[in-house]
Amino acid sequence: MNAASRFRDAPGAAPRSLRLMLDGVPVLARPGESVAAALLAHSGGATRQTPVTGAGRAPYCMMGVCFDCLVTIDGHPNVQACMVSAREGMVIQRQIGARRLGDQP
Amino acid sequence: MSADLVIIGAGPAGMAAARVAAEGGLSVTLLDEQERAGGQIYRNVGAVAGRGWLGADYARGGALVQGLDHPGITHQPRATVWRIDARRGVIWLRDGQSHVSPAAHVLIATGAQERPVPFPGWTLPGLMPAGAAQILMKQSGMVPDEAILAGAGPLLYLVAAQMIAAGAPPVALVETPTAITHALPKLPRALFGLPTLIKGLGLIARIRAAGIPWYRGAADFRAETTEDGRIRFDFTTGKQSHSLTCGLLLTHLGVIPQSHLTRSMGLAHEYDAEQGAWRPTLDPWGQSSEPHVFVAGDGGGIGGAEAARAKGALAALAILHQAGKLDAAGRDRRAAPLRRALSRALSLRPFLDAAYSVPSAFLAPPDETIVCRCEEVTAGSIRKAACTGAEGLRLMRTSLRTGMGPCQGRMCETTVIGLIAEATDRPASTLGPGRIRTPVKPVTLAEIAALGPQPEETT
Missing domain, CATH: 1.10.10.1100 (BFD-like [2Fe-2S]-binding domain)
Incomplete structure (x- = not known):
């Protein structure tokens, strides 16, 4: 599930001093980086499952174009993780498949 | 929040235009989706110190960001534009709240996106565009680990050189067929862009010196996830089949204009056969088919950062003239050096477009x-x-x-x-371009409703 990250830190990169929660698991983030970057540094696995077939997807374009990085952040569904800066204490949930009518966001 | 000029996009074109327009006496609102100005090419440049491995060209963006420090410029970060309304102005969203910026003049500088590179497996976790990896390098200090670079175009060489400089060289460079010979007739004009050409050759030399395996003429891309979560990348060169394993497969086949906003306004567009993409129809100042709407930078046709900077300044001069702040003689006098810079910046483009055209299989x-x-x-x-x-x-x-x-x-x-x-x-x-409708980015009903009643609007 928690595959190793596909990235490593560049020389001289700042420490990851922020703590986010992803489905109850702590994820560390660097000030100024996007939530999607923090998720990619945390794991090389999927960050959501598609509404149509349930296939696993991870952040892709990193610039707000593809919408593959959609997550729920602090209760708001369908947020582009690549367009939001990581902040201390953020609560992130993966979106698994299609939403059902009556689901709480 | 009214302004004389609303600029959408704080990349090289938008930043250059903002400075010229503000110095000419216009109040400028600069809307941008990111936290910091810079666009994709200069992403995060204002905040990064000590990342020499990204190269000198990247650092050059810093001056443009500093140029935004002018009393006439209001930079609105994290602003997502979802409609431009002919009567009301530019409508944008931040933190769940919609705002309207009325403007006499609008400059759209939304830049480019990477051309999609579809093949079996391109949706799997572990595949990304090369430009996306570059954004992670610039903004997060993250470098791809055991990555393969696949596709074609100058950006692949740049990313490879940056990865080598950061101590994380790519596992391999897998290049689709290039048409360098076919592009040679375009080379005489390309020689005006000699410094850029030399830079490109320098990148290639660095990749060679690092001993990166380099496959040429590659086709039949296919990616699968291995049992341990890595990526198996299959391709062919001629009659030979190859199968490589990597942590990350980074693809690239050039960039195309982001035209959702210009198309949603119903502006005239044309097909650029050389670049294989639609772009808004513009006059030499960047004026669109709507007289008060200008487009500058890669969003109006791919030319790169230096061309975007010149085009942004040219559009700002035309807008100053339109606003009665600059006479035609002054506009033309100041435009002359910009046009020379633009011509230099674009001299390599026909060669690049011909050499790195998109294989039909993609x-x-x-x-x-x-x-x-x-x-x-x-x-x-x-x-x-x-x-x-x-x-x-x-x-x-x-x-x-x-x-x-x-x-x-x-x-x-x-x-x-x-x-x-x-x-x-x-x-x-x-067959295109497709009709794009408002909103050009998803918004909730609540975010639209928060704008209040607008009974006379039906479009």
């Missing part, structure tokens, strides 16, 4: 390829629909939902057009 990929990533529609079902009557983008949309997911066709339109063109034997230029 415009019309194999049947099992997912083309529309949002609605998960395969190339096979699009081919079948095209052969049974869905001979245009709109018919395809209604029959298969291509382009109806949250990305609104940004990731599939070029491929859907390529597949229809192939199936119906018509040129791509007759």
